[in-house]
Amino acid sequence: MIENRKTQLLKKTGLRLLGFLFTMLILSIVVFCFARWAPGDPLQSFYGDAVESMTSEELGAARSRLGLDAPLHVQYAKWVTNALGGNFGLSLKYKKAAMDVVTPLIGNTLILGVTAYLLVFALATLLAVTCALHEDTWLDHIICKIGTGIYYLPPFWLGVVLVLIFSIHLRWFPSSGAYDIGKAGDILNRIRHMILPLIVMIVSHLWYYAYMIRNKLLDELRQDYVFLAKEKGLTKRQIVWRHCLRNVAPTIVSIMAISIPHVLSGTYIAESVFNYPGIGALSIESAKYHDYNLLMILVLIAGALVVLSSIAAQTINEIIDPRMKETGVSAWQR
């Protein structure tokens, strides 16, 4: 029986990985077409103003050297074969291989994103439990009011205001970067740089998820087993933490899975407000400068991150929740 469940799980995960490849394929086609149909001459961004002084023969030669004159599907095939070998073409702005521009920055983004992600959900769960324990009291009402108010702060504006207060006037935290020059390995220095971006990300996501979890918990408190637990003599806290939260856990994991693109969007904004060297700030930069080779690899990385982590979340969900184990139905059909 256990063996059976294991193979089932493996099979499902395998199918999901196939789905992942398929998604990446479609994503790459869409992004590739977009990038090629886009206005904004790639030659312009590659050669800069030198384009204006080139003759038409020189332009044609440059075009064929960069492979811009072949039909679309040929270009795509060529791009894919190169991409599989890890060659995503030149970044037109940085005049380096796009991969080399991106690789050093992925780590920075992951550190920021993962920390924020874990903090958001830890705090959201805490907040939700507090609200659920004090349902319909002044504490619950105040938390709800403040939470909704804060949720609609535009994150970039919050970031700018934080810089204004804490970096410029109080001089507590640095306003930009991931670390001071020459201190890349200094963890304390990195943390000091991460505090403001983290505050922005937590504030702008916290309440959305805390409220979802709170409502789920409140539904759970209306189940019959709560009576039994109460008759057993458990305290409110014990009931909520040991029984209700455990039943809500799979829901929290699925919410976490759905939230990944949302949180990733958050890092983009936080990064570009605080000039944090990560793939988010780079994406915005490359979109501004029509650097499509770079933008394409960034979109693909983001897509891969999101899809892979949602596969992980679904699998974890199935492992921890025995109720999900044999339903082959996807989330929306339930």
Add this chain to the structure above:
Amino acid sequence: MAKVENSRFRKVGIGWKKVEPVALKPSLKKRLKGKPVFSVIILLFIVTGCLFAGQLANHDPGSFYLQNVNEAPNAEFYFGTDSLGRDIYSMIWYGGRVSISIGLMSMAIISVIGITYGCISGIANAKIDALMMRIAEMANSIPNLLVILLLMAVIGKQDAVTLSFVIGITGWFALARIVRSEVRQIRNSEYVLAARRMGVGFPRIMIRHLIPNFVSSIMFVVVSTISSSMSMESTLSFLGLGLPVDVISWGSMLSLANRALLLDTWWVIIIPGIFLLVTLNCITSLGNFYRKGNTKRHSNL
């Protein structure tokens, strides 16, 4: 039967008194209870201000007062001037027009796409439904901001209509999902079946039978797309991918924030931000009013 005349009979009984039906007209205070009055008043104030921007503004919002660059709020420039020497007070009202209309336009686009997509998916058979939802899910799995970045980079035109269009076509997934689940619940009810058997076409079923039945449950989502679109507009403009500085909106005013940080001119950052924030919150509490209340069952705890 002849009508009995009232006057022929004498009404008797201990302490009989004619009871006048008292009109149960609740007081104004009672009727407004639980409704977002405060938000509506503030929202009306801001919207009226934007509509009458021409009368309220005391300077030309587009012109550069180069002698008065970066002035703090004073008697002539109520909210100060920005780093280009423009009067912030006048820009607020003109900018509000653009910001609010971008919000409304995006809402319209999101509603049309989301409702249509959701209805089709809800009515269609299981296979098409699964396919449509899978597509929406896939599109939704890429961070929203990234898709918008890509589209803005590709379109390359930065004006209010393009921006609303881009925000609109990337923001309808959540709405479509809710609409679909609502339609799934009512698709087998008698009136829809009857209409289908009578050969009523899909668009008519959607407009006459489906939409009126789920409109109350999507109202909250629809209203809050206004505020999320406005927020997105300002974010994009701040990042330099939305409206350029010379098209005045609250977002493009905030795109000067980075320069304002270096110059330490707080009014350039705070004032448009406060207006944006207040408007967003008012719209949201308006939306919350449409939200279905929780089932008020007593907690077992």
